Amino acid sequence: MTTETIAAHFWRPRRFMVIVGHPDDADFGPAGTAAAWIAAGSEGRLVCCTSGDAGGEDPEMDPLDLARAREEEQRRAAEIVGYSGVSFLHQPDGNLVNDLALREMLVREIRTFRPDAVFCGDPEVIVHRGGGINHTDHRAAAMAAVDAVYPAARNPLAFPWLARNGLAAHKVRRIYMMWSNQPDVWIDVSATADRKIEALRAHASQLHDSEAAFARIRGRLAEQGASIGTAAAEAYRLVILDQDPDESPEAQEAVAADSEARPGGA
Numbered sequence: 001m002t003t004e005t006i007a008a009h010f011w012r013p014r015r016f017m018v019i020v021g022h023p024d025d026a027d028f029g030p031a032g033t034a035a036a037w038i039a040a041g042s043e044g045r046l047v048c049c050t051s052g053d054a055g056g057e058d059p060e061m062d063p064l065d066l067a068r069a070r071e072e073e074q075r076r077a078a079e080i081v082g083y084s085g086v087s088f089l090h091q092p093d094g095n096l097v098n099d100l101a102l103r104e105m106l107v108r109e110i111r112t113f114r115p116d117a118v119f120c121g122d123p124e125v126i127v128h129r130g131g132g133i134n135h136t137d138h139r140a141a142a143m144a145a146v147d148a149v150y151p152a153a154r155n156p157l158a159f160p161w162l163a164r165n166g167l168a169a170h171k172v173r174r175i176y177m178m179w180s181n182q183p184d185v186w187i188d189v190s191a192t193a194d195r196k197i198e199a200l201r202a203h204a205s206q207l208h209d210s211e212a213a214f215a216r217i218r219g220r221l222a223e224q225g226a227s228i229g230t231a232a233a234e235a236y237r238l239v240i241l242d243q244d245p246d247e248s249p250e251a252q253e254a255v256a257a258d259s260e261a262r263p264g265g266a
């Protein structure tokens with residue numbers, strides 16, 4: 001760890017979308033940031049590509065029962081974080097593929113909700129820096145999200161039937177990649193770290209030694225917070241596709257104030 005602290009990241013979108021492979025990924029991922037942004041006036045929507053129907057140890061478990069339970073858990077967690085809605089794309093857990101069908105579904109989600117920013121995984125990560133394999137569904141969801149954001153969502157001639165039927169092209173201006181091996185922005189989540197843990201608690205079917213896991217997560221948040229001199233932070237690799245006219249923190253505060261004055265404004 002460096003002893004020098006760097007500046008916390010201040011930009012905040014009016015609308016953001018979180019695109020993940022499984023129910024619970026968003027809560028292990030950007031839940032602290034999502035809750036902080038929503039509390040400050042942003043609107044967030046969550047998209048789960050699968051319903052986690054392979055996320056169990058019991059071979060006798062009916063995958064459809066598990067999917068139903070996990071969707072309920074994710075809806076409860078999403079309420080805790082404050083998302084305005086959740087979409088389940090019902091793709092098969094463990095078999096997610098970044099194909100044209102998935103990309104079209106994600107383009108529909110993006111063009112309908114019209115987010116300024118999208119959270120997803122980092123598709124370049126196969127092996128995490130701290131060890132461990134990045135699950136195949138995490139990689140596929142991340143790659144599909146990136147491909148849906150750029151170029152498909154912003155190109156009216158990508159899946160042209162969408163634009164012809166009212167889903168106009170939309171420019172997502174930023175991608176925040178979670179679980180990256182090369183994070184370059186740190187967002188203060190000191191005020192929402194507890195909410196992230198509370199959201200994780202909603203995923204009861206996935207929790208085994210939960211207190212140990214929560215302690216590890218809190219430790220990681222604190223370690224990342226040390227980078228920016230706060231009690232807790234989440235780290236991302238940021239990809240800026242379209243710069244704001246003024247990227248200074250002061251200008252971002254003004255944008256945030258403006259978005260609160262016009263809720264839901266495009």
Ligand SMILES: [Zn+2]
Nearest residue numbers: 021022025135
């Ligand atoms: Zn997952």
